[in-house]
Amino acid sequence: MLVAGNWKMFKGPSAASTFCTSLGSAVDGIAGVDVVVCAPDVSLPAALAALDGSGIAVYAQNAHWLENGPFTGEVAPEMLAEVGVAGTIVGHSERRQYFGETDETAARRASHALDAGLAVIACVGERADERDDGRMDEVLHRQVGAIAEIAGPHSRLTIAYEPIWAIGTGRTASPDQAQEAHALIRSLLDVPVVYGGSVKPENAASLLGQPDVGGALVGGASLDVDSFAAICLSASSSRS
Ligand code: PEP
Numbered sequence: 001m002l003v004a005g006n007w008k009m010f011k012g013p014s015a016a017s018t019f020c021t022s023l024g025s026a027v028d029g030i031a032g033v034d035v036v037v038c039a040p041d042v043s044l045p046a047a048l049a050a051l052d053g054s055g056i057a058v059y060a061q062n063a064h065w066l067e068n069g070p071f072t073g074e075v076a077p078e079m080l081a082e083v084g085v086a087g088t089i090v091g092h093s094e095r096r097q098y099f100g101e102t103d104e105t106a107a108r109r110a111s112h113a114l115d116a117g118l119a120v121i122a123c124v125g126e127r128a129d130e131r132d133d134g135r136m137d138e139v140l141h142r143q144v145g146a147i148a149e150i151a152g153p154h155s156r157l158t159i160a161y162e163p164i165w166a167i168g169t170g171r172t173a174s175p176d177q178a179q180e181a182h183a184l185i186r187s188l189l190d191v192p193v194v195y196g197g198s199v200k201p202e203n204a205a206s207l208l209g210q211p212d213v214g215g216a217l218v219g220g221a222s223l224d225v226d227s228f229a230a231i232c233l234s235a236s237s238s239r240s
Pocket of ligand 1: 006162166167168169170196197198199217218219220221
């Protein structure tokens with residue numbers, strides 16, 4: 001089971017260091033869970049230093065599909081690997097919504113990051129209007145299909161099912177809704193699927209107890225050590 005905290009544009013190096021030192025103690029000895037923090041690029045070295053030897057991995061939040069080139073503001077997976085970063089998120093809905101990410105660019109990012117030796121959490125999920133129109137299946141087929149076509153199944157690839165209507169809204173998919181979407185995604189691409197969308201200590205156990213839910217991608221609740229550690233511990237109990 002994988003529990004990854006996506007800090008988004010929060011926590012500079014100093015806050016990252018303090019958080020990671022506390023997290024290392026809070027989840028020390030946890031069984032059956034791969035714990036990950038996804039830090040802003042500038043905070044990656046501080047997170048790596050604070051988590052050295054803890055077993056907690058540090059991921060980036062995005063990576064480019066080429067090794068280098070004239071792409072101002074982008075970072076290549078090879079550069080992340082060079083500093084010791086173990087993986088990256090790609091295709092987050094905020095990248096799709098605000099920065100022009102498409103199914104194709106998300107899939108290309110995933111493919112190149114895998115080639116560069118990183119683990120990848122590739123995000124998919126439908127908007128509220130798409131769900132209301134009964135188009136969830138179609139959207140997931142399209143998004144997962146692009147990743148399957150370009151990146152294919154891979155031992156370091158995880159899909160995050162993040163219904164956009166549940167991200168940062170306090171609205172969470174019900175365990176049944178999550179299970180239905182995860183089963184569909186797994187029928188399209190045989191890799192672990194984690195759930196994201198307002199996961200909190202209070203709802204983690206019921207979501208993580210679903211058979212096709214392989215963990216959680218946590219935004220807001222990952223900014224607080226106690227709530228993130230509680231979700232990690234819930235994941236550990238859900239499979240024991
Ligand atoms: C996310 O940004 O990936 C996310 C799931 O956010 P939140 O947990 O805040 O809904």
